[in-house]
Amino acid sequence: MKVTVVGAGAVGASCAEYIAMKNFASEVVLLDIKEGYAEGKAMDLMQTASLNGFDTKITGSTNDYGKTANSDIAVITSGIPRKPGMTREELIGINAGIVKTVATSLLEHSPNVTIIVVSNPMDTMTYLVHKATGLPKNRIIGMGGALDSARFKYRLAQALEAPISDVDGMVIGGHSDKGMVPLIGHATRNSVKVSEFLSEEKMNWVVEETKVGGATLTGLLGTSAWYAPGAAVSSLVQAIACDQKKMFPCSSLLEGEYGLNDICIGVPVILGKNGIEKIVEIELSDAEKAKMQESAEGVKKTNGLLEV
């Protein structure tokens, strides 16, 4: 199992590290446009192998796609991150060109690849990869909901004063400060709805903190987060590589599901060896449906800025 990670920056390197630590891939190729940068990160990570007990080979490449040839899975993290006060949507001007070039270069060397898109604004970048490559929809996956759901569970556990392993919940919709739809009505603590434990006010706090999870970290760090994003990507890669049939909310091209068309947005999907093997349509309340519709309008507005 060969995995390529494009962009050896904060998220790309974290993602390569978690994939290697989980020890399921034979090779991870890290590629970056900055001369020597990916080679340096790959060498540093390889020097953790004997300490951390993994056998995955990590190779660095300065923009040489020959080294990525015949990758099974590729992750696109190349592009710029936001700074405090910015929205993800503001990154489109620079990142769209980068993502389009990277996706076509990947495909030239790995015709059977499944692509996971991370660069922001992620739902629009996922849609762009569809338009630019024409790959079947099961092989293009946007990573956002897996991370947003992890942040939702973190906030739920805080509000419940419970261990995170007691908590389950999911965030669907667009990966944006306004567009996320944390499904608080479906969230549970050991199969019991969280509304049995939390006041309306506490539940609203959980929802609002989840939606601005990325912005909060950007304010604290001066750039956006990387550990949880890297871990979330590695979970998606593992689900595909190991044919786990696990369910994650991912940005997926919709063709009528959830009443939406011609858009990539976060919905629950089953991930296995064929990438997105199924889009799961769950029953939403009228309020959740309205939020999903509003979120889709936001994503479509950003898609409208693409030159495709």
Ligand SMILES: NC(=O)C1=CN([C@@H]2O[C@H](COP(=O)(O)OP(=O)(O)OC[C@H]3O[C@@H](n4cnc5c(N)ncnc54)[C@H](O)[C@@H]3O)[C@@H](O)[C@H]2O)C=CC1
């Ligand atoms: N979808 C999600 O949940 C998340 C998305 N992100 C997004 O991921 C992206 C990367 O974030 P960071 O790693 O923090 O940024 P970073 O600046 O640390 O790394 C980005 C890397 O991309 C490289 N790069 C730029 N153009 C390239 C090209 N044409 N080919 C190959 N490499 C190229 C840069 O040299 C840099 O090393 C950002 O757009 C950020 O907003 C970040 C966290 C979560």
Ligand SMILES: O=C([O-])CC(=O)C(=O)O
């Ligand atoms: O907040 C950002 O810009 C990066 C990102 O998507 C996240 O961490 O959720």
